[in-house]
Amino acid sequence: MGPRRNGGAVRPSDRGQAALLGLVLLIGMVAAVSVGLLLVGGNMMDNAEQQSKNERIEQSFIELSQQMSTVSADQDASRAITFDVAGSGAVTRTASGNIVIKRSSTEIENLTMGSIEYEGDDGSIVAYQAGAVWRETGNQTRMISQPSFSYNSDDQTLWLPVTKITGDKELSSGEVTIGYKNTSNSGPPEPFVENDTVTLEITSKYHRGWKLYFEDEVEDAAVTEYNTSENYVKVELGRTDIDAAFDTGVTVSGTIEDNGDHIDDDEINIVEGMTQIGGLIGSLVEQADSSDDWNDSVSAINGGYTYTKGTYLVDEIDVDNTATFDLRNGNATVVVDGNTSVDGTLEVKNWSTGSGPDRALKIYTTGDVDVRGDMCVSPCEPNVDVNAAQLQLYGTPQTSVRIGQSNRGSSSGSGSWNSRVVAAASPGNSEDNPGNSGNEGSTGSSGNEGSTGSSGNESSTGSSGNEGSTGSSGNGGAYYEGVIYAPSDEDFSDTSCGYQVCIDSNADFDGSIVSSSLWTQHGGGNIEFEYDEKLEGFEPNIYPEGPVFPPDITYLNVAVHELEVKNT
Template sequence: MIEMTLGRNDGTAMPSERGVSAILGFILLIGMVASISVGILLFAGDAMEDAEQRSANERVEQSFVELSQQMRAASSNDDVSHPIDLDVGQSGAVVKKDTGHITVTSDALSKDINLTIGTIEYESDDGTKLAYQSGAVFRETGNETQVVSAPPVHYEAETNTLTLPVSAVAGEQKLGSGDVSISHNNTTTFQGANVVQNEDITITVKSDYYRGWESFFRNQAGDTSVQHVDHENRTVEVEVGYIDLENAFDSGVTYSSDIDDFNEEFGDETRKGNLPPMDPVIEELVEDANDDSNNITDLSDVDDESELSGMYYTDELHIGKHESLSADASDGNVTLIVDGNITIEGDLTVDANDDNALRVYLTGDFEMTDNNAKVEPTPSDGAAKAEQLQVYGTSQLDAHFNKGNFHGTFYAASNDWEDPNKLVNSNGGGEGMNDDYQVIFNSNPTFTGALVAHSSNLHADAATFTYDETLEGEDFDAYPQGYELPPDLTYLNVVKHEVEVEQN
């Protein structure tokens, strides 16, 4: 007898087949759940490890900050050992001697000061490095170095004194977590380096953490203080003290506080930096102009058709519409001293060769509402250069460019300008504008050259700002012959402390 297997011709599985499919589906479901669970566990494990590593790095970072504080305290105390509970995880930290140097040079010094520095360094499993070096704590990740705790380099404005304490770590060893004692070994002072009046100071730091030193000096002394960064040799060179203004216009806008440029007209030619105010020079010029023995010509005595050549003085300068004032600097520099405000509605023009300029110094405010303040092209090369028209104002100057064409340099350096800018909301020109900026552009002025100020705002779509690249690298004076800025650094206090760190 032949047995027959019953089935359906429509392709639908019989009950036995459905049972097999259900079992397979259940097995697959279990596999999927298991895979997902493993993935979640692996992800959670990685995230947990990352969180733990970050937490460990933060603990070590705080421990290094406390270490720097105790090192500083030990530097000023010969007799007391300073204990600290150091947290450097399981990896530990390494004390390295002579890992770099700080060199101080100046024409005021009989010889250069060259100081070696050491490092206490921790490296985590994720590659993050934390380092103590001469009073500072740095955090390095990849090619980025951040200042966690600044070195104790400081400037005292009242006494014009720069204090540069350098801490050197004695010996080489490995430190683990636990009790560590810090003690002072020796201090060397450099008495011959005290007085540096009328000279600048160059500080060169060679270190694996040179990027951190660069960041510190840029933040404390401004971008202009950093003269050179050598990535290959891991070196940063900083200039402080008396500042020569030759390079003041190497950038389109140099500001000490803030800029606002909603239309990006300032472009990439901007930098943050502190340059010295011209107030002392301008005050001396005004004082000398009021002394008849100096033979400075009163501008009111000059014929309206004459071109200026020489040195002039006036209480206020207002070039009205359809009026003009010309300066002939083809054979020598021209100086105009204004003990008051300048308002330009007409034309201020300069004829100059490559070596000379019209320099304008004012004690008041500057406003340009129309027409031109510019350099006329010379017959020889047909080129007009911004350096041939230079305007210098005090640290409290307000400036407003409303219309017209300005081609020159404008210098009103300030670290303490006080708002508001009273020009932008006067006479209805710029009514309701933000007056928190020292130099403001609105309406449709054209500015070609370079600007140094506390702060600047370019407020209008029609306003244009262009850096005159002929200024870059140019060597020119900022003041008449016989005048110069007084030094902002008189005393230099350099001291080297040798400190020892030992595991208890």
């Protein structure tokens, strides 16, 4: 049927309108798809072009790094490369970071690191620093090429070649020459650093990359501190060895004032430059804070409890009656981020294995130690069956120690408190420690089953250290049996005696002390000081079980290469 006429006008049919509308829509869709394809294709081409540009720049920086390393190693006059930074400039920064090298906490070198940086249109940065090439995008750093630093785990050698850069402030694309100017050997006078610790404190905007590098090149435990807000990473290598530290009764690096001649002259040794362990104790505190393997159910060591094997981080040791460490199932380690006060008795029991190495309690403290009661090893009898190696106290350079001036009342050690077992592996589980968790007896000082004598325990086996009786100071005052290691170069004029270690009147001491200074009470003082001869040749391992420590180091080699980099 054809179109109808109405007053001379012709109107298309509905079918014709639909066809026309469809054609318009089709054209619109094709146009939209075409524009989308052009946009996507354009973006893909832009991305591909940017990627190609980035790769060319990265390769230029890798070539620059390799040639700089070659010039440094061969000490050649100069080398030239074709440097491609896509028409943009690369900034040369002569002081973009630094490395502080310390040996046993003493700074031996502070080295400046130069860098060459390129910043792309997308804000990403490609940079050379100390032999490494980094790409940094936002808060992420990727290592494109490794630094010249190296660590050989076989011979435990660390090589640290550091580059200082001079020359043009801005490098452009084209030929770039690398000229050798000078090499100086830095670091310790002798590269042999066995039985010592080496610390690298790196401050750099590429600290993220340095952290990842040392974790991969050395091991995770080598990186002991990391602070993004300060652009800072700390790397530690080496282990402290204190063999033969306890071969005499007293070893000091400073002054000893033995009023009343309580200590035999042949038991006194004065040594300079003893190894301090503040860094080790600080590392233990940090690891304990971030580890799930430490006992976090105990915040303090207190009297009235029996503690078993394992590792503990506590805020304090505060014992006013009796605290027992039962080692029948293994060693115990206590890290005290605070002070230690013993007015009652802290006793180590069941330390003997019968064969093989005996077990021990190791205490690491960041604070001060005040012993006015008994801190000893079973059987806890002064000058009788002494076993000082089973109680080891380690302090930081700021730790002071006072032994004596007992203020214990008649209730101390009465055994009338409620005793419970604390186990590091399973807190509150007395099954690991049978016979030591009850308090059925009424007069025993440990709160355990027996009821006669001073031990209050099931048996008294003397020198075996198993269920031995609890003794008391022969002078009726304080008693310390064990070793104390806290070398320092600090000033202790503000302590009660003006020295790092103070031994007051009415005190007994069996064992060995290593500190900066020591003082004993004026006059007679009623002080009994005895060196435990079993300690001669004793080689303590000051690293406790459980925590992870930095790898060892034997040799440290540091070289600073000064190079001139400029456009030809």
